[in-house]
Amino acid sequence: MIRHHPSEALLLRHAAGRLPPAHATVLDAHLARCGQCRVALGAAEAVGGALLQTLAPAALAPDALANTLARLDAPLDPLPAPGMADRVPDLIGAWPARPWRRIAPGIATLALSPRDATDTRLDMLRVAPGAGLLGHGHAGLETLVVLRGAFEDGVASYAEGDFAEADATLAHRPVALPGGPCICLFATTGHLKPHSLLGRLLRPLLGM
Amino acid sequence: MSLPDADCRHGQWLRAIAERRDRAAFAALFLDFAPRLKAWLVRAGARPDLAEDMAQETMLAVWHKAALYDPARATAAAWIFTILRNRHIDQVRGTRARTEADFPPPPVSPAACPAPTQDAVLIAAERAARLHAALRTLPPDQRAALHLAYFEACSHTEMGKALGVPLGTVKSRLRLAMAKLRLALAEDEDEAAP
Numbered sequence: 001m002i003r004h005h006p007s008e009a010l011l012l013r014h015a016a017g018r019l020p021p022a023h024a025t026v027l028d029a030h031l032a033r034c035g036q037c038r039v040a041l042g043a044a045e046a047v048g049g050a051l052l053q054t055l056a057p058a059a060l061a062p063d064a065l066a067n068t069l070a071r072l073d074a075p076l077d078p079l080p081a082p083g084m085a086d087r088v089p090d091l092i093g094a095w096p097a098r099p100w101r102r103i104a105p106g107i108a109t110l111a112l113s114p115r116d117a118t119d120t121r122l123d124m125l126r127v128a129p130g131a132g133l134l135g136h137g138h139a140g141l142e143t144l145v146v147l148r149g150a151f152e153d154g155v156a157s158y159a160e161g162d163f164a165e166a167d168a169t170l171a172h173r174p175v176a177l178p179g180g181p182c183i184c185l186f187a188t189t190g191h192l193k194p195h196s197l198l199g200r201l202l203r204p205l206l207g208m
Numbered sequence: 209m210s211l212p213d214a215d216c217r218h219g220q221w222l223r224a225i226a227e228r229r230d231r232a233a234f235a236a237l238f239l240d241f242a243p244r245l246k247a248w249l250v251r252a253g254a255r256p257d258l259a260e261d262m263a264q265e266t267m268l269a270v271w272h273k274a275a276l277y278d279p280a281r282a283t284a285a286a287w288i289f290t291i292l293r294n295r296h297i298d299q300v301r302g303t304r305a306r307t308e309a310d311f312p313p314p315p316v317s318p319a320a321c322p323a324p325t326q327d328a329v330l331i332a333a334e335r336a337a338r339l340h341a342a343l344r345t346l347p348p349d350q351r352a353a354l355h356l357a358y359f360e361a362c363s364h365t366e367m368g369k370a371l372g373v374p375l376g377t378v379k380s381r382l383r384l385a386m387a388k389l390r391l392a393l394a395e396d397e398d399e400a401a402p
């Protein structure tokens with residue numbers, strides 16, 4: 001059972017299409033596993049539609065309608081279906097096979113997308129049971145979803161499908177729980193703080 | 209019953225497009241939505257000429273996908289909003305082709321998507337009207353937080369700075385606002401429950 005969900009603020013920004021893509025992917029992985037948040041996303045989209053109607057209209061080109069009407073019979077480019085959660089059936093299966101990179105005893109990462117224009121990157125993290133990442137601080141938003149296994153961070157434990165988010169104010173100490181390896185998808189904006197162990201471990205290897 | 213007029217028209221126009229390829233209905237829907245789609249895109253940081261193109265393309269997508277609109281699942285405005293948002297995301301990511309290859313949309317069977325009935329359109333319009341009413345009665349600080357989350361192109365941590373309050377305060381305002389709005393949306397479900 002999923003016990004940890006994204007905050008309302010994160011869901012709303014996701015519904016509005018305002019999250020950096022890496023964070024959006026992490027959220028989609030949670031949404032694909034969490035009916036409660038899919039319902040919440042639907043409400044957030046309804047609010048988006050209602051707010052859209054309250055916007056002051058922008059002036060269109062004089063021929064906008066005529067131009068569009070003239071294109072109605074042309075074949076359309078294929079388009080993604082509405083509903084982002086529908087598009088992410090199985091994130092583990094969808095990734096191309098790439099080598100894991102061992103960064104510390106029991107810990108490996110797999111880079112999925114490099115740092116982008118929003119200073120955000122997407123990685124997969126695999127932690128052997130019992131192995132831990134000592135406390136690290138964040139400079140910006142970090143989101144994480146557990147794809148397999150479980151970890152605990154000193155405050156709560158996180159199992160498959162659980163979502164964690166942290167901003168600049170929070171530091172945590174994730175430790176993988178016994179069972180199998182814990183595999184997480186995580187997105188980070190900004191750089192991990194250098195004084196932390198994870199920061200020291202990952203910085204030279206990942207460019208964090 | 210006068211409140212859901214606009215939302216009811218939008219649902220009926222979508223239905224007319226889906227069932228009869230009704231160009232007059234499309235033109236009416238275009239005039240209501242396209243200028244606001246462009247306004248949304250400009251606020252999201254798009255260049256005005258690109259926003260103009262994308263507003264028109266979003267309306268073309270509405271024309272082609274009208275049969276997929278299910279009033280039991282979304283208001284007309286929410287459905288159009290998600291099409292706009294997805295196009296905008298794909299354009300920002302620049303990975304539209306890859307996204308589609310990796311995550312093809314689920315097949316839509318006729319049984320899963322029954323033609324919307326007049327009743328379903330009305331129910332969706334009433335739901336939208338309750339939502340509009342609930343939005344109007346939100347306290348100003350909660351409305352401001354909502355507008356920031358949906359419309360301003362700023363980062364997560366900047367949301368607090370923009371309103372001059374800690375991020376935690378913005379988050380709790382959003383939680384309070386959404387709790388009220390969700391209640392308004394779900395009212396008909398409560399009535400339907402035994």
Ligand SMILES: [Zn+2]
Nearest residue numbers: 005006034037
């Ligand atoms: Zn959830």
